Amino acid sequence: MKRFGLTGLGIAVGFCAGVALLPLAHGADSNSQSAYQALDRFSQAFVKVHERYVEAPDDRLMVENALNGMISSLDPHSSYFDPKTYADMQVKTEGQYGGLGLVISADNGAIKVVSPMDDTPASKAGIKAGDIILAVDGKGLQGLSLDKVQELLRGAAGTKVTLTLMRGGDDKSFEVKLERAAIEVEAVKSHREGDIGYIRIPAFNEHTSEGLEAAVRSLKKQIGPKLKGYIVDLRDDGGGVLDQAIAVSDDFLDSGEIVSTRGRNPQDTERWDAKPGDIADGKPIIVLINGGTASASEIVAGALRDHKRAITLGITSFGKGSVQTIIPLNGGEDGALHLTTARYYTPSGGSIQATGIAPDIAVAEGDESTDLPKVEEPSEADLPHHLIAEDDSKRSTVAPIRPPPNSKIADFQLSYALDVMNGKIKADSFVRLAHAN
Amino acid sequence: MKRFALVGVGMAAGFTAAVMLFPSAHGANDPSAYRQLNLFEDAFERVRVNYVRPVDDNELVSSAIQGMVSSLDPHSSYMDAKAFADMQIQTSGQFAGLGIEVTMEDGLVKVISPIDDTPAARAGIKTGDYIAAVDGTPIQGMALDDAIAKMRGAEGTKVTITVLRTGTKKPFDVTLTRAIVQVDNVKFHRDGDIGYIRLPSFNQQTDSGLEHAVRELKRQIGPGLKGYVLDLRNNPGGLLDQAVEVSDDFLNAGEIVSTRGRHPEDTSRYDAKPGDITDGKPVIVLINGGTASASEIVAGALQDDKRATIVGMTSFGKGSVQTILPLGQNGGALRLTTARYYTPSGHSIQALGITPDVAVAQGDEDTTPKIERPSEADLPGHLNGEGGPKKQPAQIVHPAPGKKYDDFQLSYALDLLRGKTTVSSIAKPTDAN
Numbered sequence: 061m062k063r064f065g066l067t068g069l070g071i072a073v074g075f076c077a078g079v080a081l082l083p084l085a086h087g088a089d090s091n092s093q094s095a096y097q098a099l100d101r102f103s104q105a106f107v108k109v110h111e112r113y114v115e116a117p118d119d120r121l122m123v124e125n126a127l128n129g130m131i132s133s134l135d136p137h138s139s140y141f142d143p144k145t146y147a148d149m150q151v152k153t154e155g156q157y158g159g160l161g162l163v164i165s166a167d168n169g170a171i172k173v174v175s176p177m178d179d180t181p182a183s184k185a186g187i188k189a190g191d192i193i194l195a196v197d198g199k200g201l202q203g204l205s206l207d208k209v210q211e212l213l214r215g216a217a218g219t220k221v222t223l224t225l226m227r228g229g230d231d232k233s234f235e236v237k238l239e240r241a242a243i244e245v246e247a248v249k250s251h252r253e254g255d256i257g258y259i260r261i262p263a264f265n266e267h268t269s270e271g272l273e274a275a276v277r278s279l280k281k282q283i284g285p286k287l288k289g290y291i292v293d294l295r296d297d298g299g300g301v302l303d304q305a306i307a308v309s310d311d312f313l314d315s316g317e318i319v320s321t322r323g324r325n326p327q328d329t330e331r332w333d334a335k336p337g338d339i340a341d342g343k344p345i346i347v348l349i350n351g352g353t354a355s356a357s358e359i360v361a362g363a364l365r366d367h368k369r370a371i372t373l374g375i376t377s378f379g380k381g382s383v384q385t386i387i388p389l390n391g392g393e394d395g396a397l398h399l400t401t402a403r404y405y406t407p408s409g410g411s412i413q414a415t416g417i418a419p420d421i422a423v424a425e426g427d428e429s430t431d432l433p434k435v436e437e438p439s440e441a442d443l444p445h446h447l448i449a450e451d452d453s454k455r456s457t458v459a460p461i462r463p464p465p466n467s468k469i470a471d472f473q474l475s476y477a478l479d480v481m482n483g484k485i486k487a488d489s490f491v492r493l494a495h496a497n
Numbered sequence: 498m499k500r501f502a503l504v505g506v507g508m509a510a511g512f513t514a515a516v517m518l519f520p521s522a523h524g525a526n527d528p529s530a531y532r533q534l535n536l537f538e539d540a541f542e543r544v545r546v547n548y549v550r551p552v553d554d555n556e557l558v559s560s561a562i563q564g565m566v567s568s569l570d571p572h573s574s575y576m577d578a579k580a581f582a583d584m585q586i587q588t589s590g591q592f593a594g595l596g597i598e599v600t601m602e603d604g605l606v607k608v609i610s611p612i613d614d615t616p617a618a619r620a621g622i623k624t625g626d627y628i629a630a631v632d633g634t635p636i637q638g639m640a641l642d643d644a645i646a647k648m649r650g651a652e653g654t655k656v657t658i659t660v661l662r663t664g665t666k667k668p669f670d671v672t673l674t675r676a677i678v679q680v681d682n683v684k685f686h687r688d689g690d691i692g693y694i695r696l697p698s699f700n701q702q703t704d705s706g707l708e709h710a711v712r713e714l715k716r717q718i719g720p721g722l723k724g725y726v727l728d729l730r731n732n733p734g735g736l737l738d739q740a741v742e743v744s745d746d747f748l749n750a751g752e753i754v755s756t757r758g759r760h761p762e763d764t765s766r767y768d769a770k771p772g773d774i775t776d777g778k779p780v781i782v783l784i785n786g787g788t789a790s791a792s793e794i795v796a797g798a799l800q801d802d803k804r805a806t807i808v809g810m811t812s813f814g815k816g817s818v819q820t821i822l823p824l825g826q827n828g829g830a831l832r833l834t835t836a837r838y839y840t841p842s843g844h845s846i847q848a849l850g851i852t853p854d855v856a857v858a859q860g861d862e863d864t865t866p867k868i869e870r871p872s873e874a875d876l877p878g879h880l881n882g883e884g885g886p887k888k889q890p891a892q893i894v895h896p897a898p899g900k901k902y903d904d905f906q907l908s909y910a911l912d913l914l915r916g917k918t919t920v921s922s923i924a925k926p927t928d929a930n
Binding site: 094095097098099100101102103104105106107108109110111112113114115116117119120121122123125126127128129130131132133134138140170194200201202204228231323324325328382383385387389390394397399400401402403447 | 536541544552563601818836880
């Protein structure tokens, strides 16, 4: 087991490039034998390209492309960051970042705009949801992972970038020139809905639990003692920072496990428990989820559901139950691996990988059509090479409650949640539904 | 400084093979290459140890080689052991498939051209279509060879492909029955006193097929034979030696083509042997944007030697040679771009294409969006051309408005050989771009 310890140290310190190589040097077991043969094949290929390619290749670029090919073949969330991307990323995690304000997804091979964020260069330039990005600065996106495309879009505020886009129904691709701007990390928003506090968490960043606590304080002040409960809206919240998901869950829980991660190595296996104190004073909570609720959001939804602290309402979530760790290579000088190292488990021990969080009360937004081709609404289980779910349970297939035909309700899920909390819909009707699957 | 010592140990253990191979090429160690290989090994080990589940060493390395090679240019790729074996079977003769020539673009498989008389051509698959999924499995992230392998299978079995077509909002499914794809026989017929010969691609039977066609046409038409139309439109190429043989059939002497790479093995020159199977009769070669690679060698050789008049539109511009380089036992093989072609006059056709002597449009080009008519210069990561931008002819002949022709380019070529005009045409200056 010694090498695990040493490897762990290597990761923690961020360099010690050679430590992980030690098992190879021992070379005795069949495991190393297979690794040795595989590496030998790689070096042969490298040498052949080095010698025979029509133009003198850039050795560095060759290996970066090899790493990109190797890592992105593992699963849709693992990728290689080249040194520049890694350096840019360091800047980004320290606060606001320069970018375009695009939320993107990989849709059956095409990089598709999920939504342009409000008040960003993307929305100002008229980029629309559903636009397909063909190239960034003339560079085709062939073979690039989603993370890599994301990194291409980001850059210092004030720098320019040209996107080649294709819009449904148009024959020709077109170019849009944009200037990157500082993208403010999205903040928690809240307002009262009668005697109910509505809290929207659009993403998990460094300020999320702080924002949530402020929102709860403000709602308590506005509504006073007749406050009935809270609706926490995690729809289309693609996740973010793990410790913020834990802090947000902890805000509503008094004790017990929030989430655990399990990997092959001790440093990837951890468990987080709630500390005493519930900022919502035990008032009822409904968490809104949908197919865009992913990762950190699913941790919150899973923890509150398993502790019966909240009712989840909406559509089965995305199902990203894996943890990525940044592993710098040669201290970051050679970039870094963004590698899936563990899975999340909710307190009841369920992995949400590929299965997602099934809502206690399945309620449709109203516009999802069940006969849409699968390709239009990707979930983790649709991504190529996704990690397979561990247990046998499939994604929930409970038929959701739909708005009555021709109803003009702007947000059916929210209005349903308000009805449940206001007692207009009987509680036992959803308890039954909760166990239907 | 301790880490450097450790790195040294790791390299000595892991990369003996590479260390020993480098001197053979350079006579000295290559510190840059050595360092890059070490970086790869470090990352490989970290994935093996830290990834959420145990990894398959061979699959990891196959993906790495694929990533490394396919990013070089659109024609370089890696075939794993199975794909390599399949390729060997395929070049030996026939295989069951759909009958499309494809390339990789934007992570999707793009149709360069459907092959005549195949399931794909009959089902209406078009040049420029993207294939997003095969039997419901998305293509994204798949290597080109893997995607092709998925489309192939036993004769008579069914396969459903999901097609994205420019101008069509949603992907649509097409179900095809795999058939033996006779890798394209030479086709021919007489058109009055002119012999028409179509070469759909270059495989092992192409040269013998051409010789047979010429013999037959001579017999059918007799001494009144005026000349030949050699149709290379939408011919995506194939075997280099067949392109050389076909060119040689029409030439008596002189260079046909030369290839130049960085390595001496990749540099060679091919000359014509005496004998012209068409007895010096006029030849018109038809080309278009789908004329690529081996076809461009033939068009270039016959054009430079003034043996033929080239009619049609500027060709694709694939002027690179790929060599199959096997990797040890069961290690698969690289399909690597190792050289460029040069026509006898010394021009590289890479990204430039062959400019026709008489530019004649088919009449459907203007309405066809660019994306449906890709050329080498449009492919991401293509090798750059040497010597200036793609040349466009100053004027292009178009069918006169209101006139409909089954095949205007062919009609124009036949007129040209007969020295008369029956087609109604207008000449338009080329657009600035």
